[in-house]
Amino acid sequence: MAETDQSTARAAQFAKIDPAFQVTVRDHVYRTVRSAILSGSFATGEKLNERGLAEQFGVSTTPVKEALRQLETEGLVEALPRRGIVIRFSSQWAEEMILARAALESMIAHLAAKRIGKQAKAELQSVADLMKKATASGDADRLIELNEMFHDQIHDCSRCTYLAKLIERQQFYDASIRRVIHLDPAERQKALEEHLAIAQAIIAGDSDLAERVMRDHVVRSGDTYLNIVFGKQEDI
Amino acid sequence: MAETDQSTARAAQFAKIDPAFQVTVRDHVYRTVRSAILSGSFATGEKLNERGLAEQFGVSTTPVKEALRQLETEGLVEALPRRGIVIRFSSQWAEEMILARAALESMIAHLAAKRIGKQAKAELQSVADLMKKATASGDADRLIELNEMFHDQIHDCSRCTYLAKLIERQQFYDASIRRVIHLDPAERQKALEEHLAIAQAIIAGDSDLAERVMRDHVVRSGDTYLNIVFGKQEDI
DNA sequence: GGCTGAAATCTGATATACCAGATGTCACAC
DNA sequence: GTGTGACATCTGGTATATCAGATTTCAGCC
Known part of the structure; x- marks a missing residue:
């Protein structure tokens, strides 16, 4: 009984970790590219290359695509189907x-x-x-x-x-x-x-x-x- | 000369098509799922299954993932890394x-x-x-x-x-x-x-x-x- | 009976291969 | 020289396979 109480008390000492805290490759790419765009590393109208980015990060294109999709939804880049990703930020x-x-x-x-x-x-x-x-x-x-x-x-x-x-x-x-x-x-x-x-x-x-x-x-x-x-x- | 003018005039009659107009699978999935969420087809807190959605749409998981990423950025769903997608809309x-x-x-x-x-x-x-x-x-x-x-x-x-x-x-x-x-x-x-x-x-x-x-x-x-x-x- | 933990299983994350539209190049015809 | 069009090539879109964390199941133990 005392033991149970103690263990409960101990467990309560630890804050629940936020599941969203985990870092995925996609998220890393997203943050990095976002920050680069906002800091002016890319000119407005400049094109981004999925394969190129994937290579630079040393990852496959899948997480890169997803990161770009997020940036697109945010309005920082625009995706022209089958033509490329263009920087919109200015x-x-x-x-x-x-x-x-x-x-x-x-x-x-x-x-x-x-x-x-x-x-x-x-x-x-x-x-x-x-x-x-x-x-x-x-x-x-x-x-x-x-x-x-x-x-x-x-x-x-x-x-x-x-x-x-x-x-x-x-x-x-x-x-x-x-x-x-x-x-x-x-x-x-x-x-x-x-x-x-x-x-x-x-x-x-x-x-x-x-x-x-x-x-x-x-x-x-x-x-x-x-x-x-x-x-x-x-x-x- | 007259011919050139004429062809120019004719070309001007056609509005430029918006490149973003093209419909991709990803976009179709995005719109459909978004609309379903907003119309209350999913309860708040309900989980979405990538494979399941892909199967329902008869497509691979790639475009589904991208569509979900857009919805996540919009705030309609929340992605818990390696755990699943949860409906946030209410x-x-x-x-x-x-x-x-x-x-x-x-x-x-x-x-x-x-x-x-x-x-x-x-x-x-x-x-x-x-x-x-x-x-x-x-x-x-x-x-x-x-x-x-x-x-x-x-x-x-x-x-x-x-x-x-x-x-x-x-x-x-x-x-x-x-x-x-x-x-x-x-x-x-x-x-x-x-x-x-x-x-x-x-x-x-x-x-x-x-x-x-x-x-x-x-x-x-x-x-x-x-x-x-x-x-x-x-x-x- | 309830707890523990290993194995099975589910699910998202990532990598890779291939497809198709878009663009660029250049030889050829006029 | 100019314009046309076939072909090479670039790039994003999609499909599939595999990896790894998370969850569940359930046998075994106390």
Whole structure:
């Protein structure tokens, strides 16, 4: 009996591993090619060769085809049947990805403000407080981490799994670029103010305000990224 | 010389065929399974079997795998590596797809109001006028057609290709269900009023108003669809 | 009787072979 | 020189075989 209890207790210590965590070749190819496209390794209109990619990765064409299918569904490449895969991603695409994110994040912020519970309010406030500290101390990596946590919390509050997944696909920059941004004190300060305003609006349950400040935040910071990645500035 | 001109003129008469128009097995499987999922042929959580599907379609597993990969990227199914494909779609998913559409369509309406040109204004107005007539005469099929034309025009005005593509994937009902909706006179009238308001706002260049009325339109009509497909009502 | 673990089996993941449409090349006819 | 068309070739699409993780089954043990 004691033994049973003990073993149960021990088993409970281990978090369930996410089955989707496993890495497949397909997934590796997908991530690598996606990242390469988003970082501008391929010119818009350039063709991708299935056999060539398979050879470069040292794998068969099967997982490559599947990875390309995912990229196609995401809109980053276009498949012309029996003719080839063409890169679709461009600076315009990136701009629109920001707009999509802005639209979806503001929708989710709206819902979060309506649906947030007491405990979640406290947690959101606590992350906001941590952001304030990290901004003051200039810890860029910590800020990136908190940033992600912050948006994830809002996603959780909204209880919108699908929307959260959709938003994830609208990201065209990676951690290294984020780091560049967060190293700039002025940018850090601006982002902090926006985050605090978002947190305040959501905690206050002001869904319309939350929607607006979130949208402005995503668009503004998105433009900053655009500027860095493509060296140009565009407004809505 | 005359011959050259003539042949050029003749060639110009034929529209270029879209290379993506070609139907592949993969695409057929994709569309069929997608439609089956959206129409509720599979319960949420139900497993799909690659070999089984391939056998049902009388094809090999290769195109089936690719089709499933597309559905996975769309979020309709989830792939658990080496364990199987699970249906993710549910009424909650459908609700969130509407919210996504509302967010994206309102963003696109906002941009359309800002970017629309003189000729496009006239065209949008003319479609709106046709809608008025079709609503009065109760021509459901014609209304469905005009509806699509209307939204496509707005997409074109916004000059947002990526967003337009993204919106297309947020549709969880097909033509037959649309038809049911448009057969109801009250619904037709309501939709007409909304469409006219949207057209007016965009033509007037009032981007904020366009955004708001578009969002309300998508959410309201979406709820009507939800009601029909899932027999329940949900609000934001 | 209930638990353990090895074997059978199911299923997705990957590799390979082959098919067919699309494109490029080039000799030939005018 | 220009245009035509057969042929070589490239490339994605599909089929099939094999590999390996996951699940199930069930005999054997406590």
